[in-house]
Amino acid sequence: MGKTIIGIVGSYRKGRVIDTAVTEILKGAESVGSKTEKIYLTEKQIEFCNNCRSCMQQPGDKRGDCVYDDDMEEILQQIDKADGYVLGSPVNLGTVTAVMKRFMERLAVYAYWPWGKIAGPKFRNDKLNKKAVIVTSFTPPAWLGRLILSGTSKSLKYMAKVMGARVVKSLYFGMVGEKPETGLDEKSLQKAFKAGEELAKNLGD
Template identity: 45%
Template sequence: MKITAIVGTYRKGGVIDTAVGEILSAAREHGAETETIYLIDTHVEFCRNCRSCTQSSGDSPGVCPLNDEMPRILDALDKSDAFILASPMNFSTVTAVTKRFIERLVCFADWPWGRPAPRTRKPVREKRAVLVASSAAPAVLSRLATGMVKLMKSAAALLGAKSPDLLFIGMCAMGEHHTLSPRVIRRARRLGRKLAGGS
């Protein structure tokens, strides 16, 4: 069992990073191999909207002409049985580095010129996934009032996830160094066990 975490936080050791760490720790205790990719440390170019990657047919991701680390990330995710996509909320959505990564997932669209709508290249969704998000506002308010979760779910679907679980941590601006509550830690570890195939 291999689990890859795509982490879009700017603050290592912060809320998102700590929550992902708890999930992965629990997964490793149940035999999973894990890898963490911090987008802030990874060379991912902005999508240029050239649509070169959408022109080829087939189920494999389209090839992007940009020279960066996106192929390495996609290869790691493809070889994983499960994955985590994590980002704090900035201005009602994911962070800029996370959005940049998500925009590059257009390579999973089979969408040649002249066709009115795309075909998804990963029609079979069988990977387990967890989405991790945080916000200064209460979690329920952030979920209902913004499109952040919908965006993350769309990205997870393109990567082959089936019904991803969600860990949304709210009220993270109550102090400069917010710590996870015991309840959040328990849920994070429970999700880690589930990702690894446990209960």
């Protein structure tokens, strides 16, 4: 039975760089037998985390329950069932987009941090037995963006860790801010496709 990979798109622009890259990664994963799903965060009702920490009070591997009744619960159920993830966001003011940050904060359910505990939260799945690919884009050339705009990739890697996944591939696409219709060239599409193949082949390792 094929493994399941979920692509989470934190971009506001369908059909552009991040969305296209996530799509190609998922196609690559499908080519070697994985099942895939894609989530557009802009289409989901996700409330702001209010830092009540109710979801973090009970110990154990099972994720906590959030006090909000919104679309995040459905997303969390998909995350729980998946074997791998693709997390994508462009750089916005040096970090992930606001909608991706909202999603990120709601991942608090995957941590244990009871009141009275001075040390920081403990991730419920610290075995990192799932796998992930992260993808980001920015205006400078890729090599330069990786150096001076690393906030987004660091946040995406942190999200993967919270979700119990080890990042097996990081994709950086530069020179995408020159015009509003910027897309990915054939070389970049192939790179994304191969990343999907690699992700799928690493599942279960």
